[in-house]
Amino acid sequence: MADLNGVQRELTDSLLDPANHTDKKKGSSRSKSSRFRRCRSVGTSYEPPSKPPEPAGWVPGKYLFSSINPSFRLVAFLFLLYLLSASTCFYFVENQMAGKRTNPILDAVYFTIVTMTTVGYGDLVPNSNVSKLLACAFVFVGMAVVALFLSKAADRLVEKQEVILFKALNMRMKGHDAEMLKAIETNKVKYKFYSTVVVLVLLMTTGTVFLWKVEKLNLVDSFYCVCATITTLGYGDESFSSEWGRVFAIFWIVVSTLFVAQFFFYLAEWNTEHKQKKLAKWVLTRRTTNLDLEAADFDGNHVVGAPEFIIYKLKEMGKITQEDIAVFLEEFENLDVDQSGTLSPYDLTVAQSNQQ
Numbered sequence: 001m002a003d004l005n006g007v008q009r010e011l012t013d014s015l016l017d018p019a020n021h022t023d024k025k026k027g028s029s030r031s032k033s034s035r036f037r038r039c040r041s042v043g044t045s046y047e048p049p050s051k052p053p054e055p056a057g058w059v060p061g062k063y064l065f066s067s068i069n070p071s072f073r074l075v076a077f078l079f080l081l082y083l084l085s086a087s088t089c090f091y092f093v094e095n096q097m098a099g100k101r102t103n104p105i106l107d108a109v110y111f112t113i114v115t116m117t118t119v120g121y122g123d124l125v126p127n128s129n130v131s132k133l134l135a136c137a138f139v140f141v142g143m144a145v146v147a148l149f150l151s152k153a154a155d156r157l158v159e160k161q162e163v164i165l166f167k168a169l170n171m172r173m174k175g176h177d178a179e180m181l182k183a184i185e186t187n188k189v190k191y192k193f194y195s196t197v198v199v200l201v202l203l204m205t206t207g208t209v210f211l212w213k214v215e216k217l218n219l220v221d222s223f224y225c226v227c228a229t230i231t232t233l234g235y236g237d238e239s240f241s242s243e244w245g246r247v248f249a250i251f252w253i254v255v256s257t258l259f260v261a262q263f264f265f266y267l268a269e270w271n272t273e274h275k276q277k278k279l280a281k282w283v284l285t286r287r288t289t290n291l292d293l294e295a296a297d298f299d300g301n302h303v304v305g306a307p308e309f310i311i312y313k314l315k316e317m318g319k320i321t322q323e324d325i326a327v328f329l330e331e332f333e334n335l336d337v338d339q340s341g342t343l344s345p346y347d348l349t350v351a352q353s354n355q356q
Contacts, residue, residue, distance in 0.1 A: 075148045078145050079148075082142060082145045082146075083109070083112060086116070087105075087108045087112045089134050089138070090112060090134065091104060091108035093128070093131045093134060094107065094108060096126065096127050096131040097111070097124055097127055097131060098125050098126075098127040099122070099123045099124040100124065100241050101124075102241075102242070102243040102246055106250075107246070109250055110124070110249060111124045112142075113253050113254060114249075116138065116143065116146050117146065117232060118139070118143065118232045119232050119233075119253060120232075121234050122239075123236060123239045123241060146254075189266060189269050189270045189273050190270060193263075193269075193270050196259055200230075200260065200263055203230070203252070203256045203259060204223075207222075207225075207230075207252055208226050210245075210248055211225055211238075211240075211245075214244055214245055214248070215240060217238060221238050224238060226256075229256065230256045231260060280317050283313060283316045283317050284313075292312070295312060296309055296311075298325075334351060335347055335348060335351045337350045
């Protein structure tokens with residue numbers, strides 16, 4: 001999106017450049033589009049009115065949305081709490097489970113991991129009404145908790161991996177850290193996808209070698225079991241049956257299923273970003289026609305100013321919609337108390353007082 005960012009900076013600079021409006025007398029003879037460029041920051045001498053008291057029951061945004069987007073620590077705590085409670089329950093009904101047994105505690109944790117990731121090999125299965133009901137309860141709760149935990153953990157892991165990958169790919173590049181960070185931000189989705197692919201290949205290789213050497217499966221069966229596990233198919237004809245194999249599986253299954261999910265997520269995101277870049281390039285390179293001017297004339301005065309032109313181009317790129325513009329216009333009209341078509345500190349003060 002480098003081209004788009006450059007055009008946006010160019011347009012913004014033209015709107016905010018004080019050199020375009022230093023002479024008020026010359027400004028009187030300029031066109032209407034020039035008048036839109038008379039935009040400056042709030043002076044240091046301006047003192048905004050005191051902040052009005054919050055209404056009763058008002059909740060700050062960061063607390064309001066904290067339950068919807070919880071922190072990584074909270075999600076990790078919920079994950080560990082789920083893992084502990086589920087493993088404890090399955091440990092006490094261990095005699096009501098059928099299948100290959102190793103260590104009671106290890107089997108309980110292993111069965112919890114296999115259940116919450118929906119792998120479900122079938123090498124350990126509930127064999128009573130109580131154990132079956134517990135499995136039904138924990139699989140639903142586990143899917144919700146794990147989805148939150150995996151998304152948070154994946155973002156952290158992938159962000160670290162993409163920086164390492166970028167440095168490896170650009171070892172000979174001369175420049176400062178700021179340039180490197182800018183390049184990472186520009187190609188953020190692409191580097192996340194590459195990082196996920198690298199880690200996923202390493203996990204698949206590690207799992208295949210482990211099954212081959214420790215579980216004594218042949219190479220084809222080892223790779224087959226790895227693919228059935230990370231895609232959560234879990235056919236059950238091949239699985240981790242030894243004690244050390246289940247210790248390995250507890251950690252490997254969680255991480256590998258996590259990166260498979262992130263692989264498809266970043267693949268879809270990269271594809272969407274690619275389409276958006278193609279659309280932006282088409283919008284920026286095509287010639288403007290009279291039909292475009294008619295569509296960009298939002299106020300119907302047969303003249304298109306710079307703000308109208310910019311908004312029209314952003315609409316074409318899919319950055320904003322007509323509904324977004326309508327919401328902003330409605331807010332502007334509510335704040336424009338004197339109906340002058342402009343906003344002043346007086347308008348804001350009166351409008352906020354009326355809202356209270």
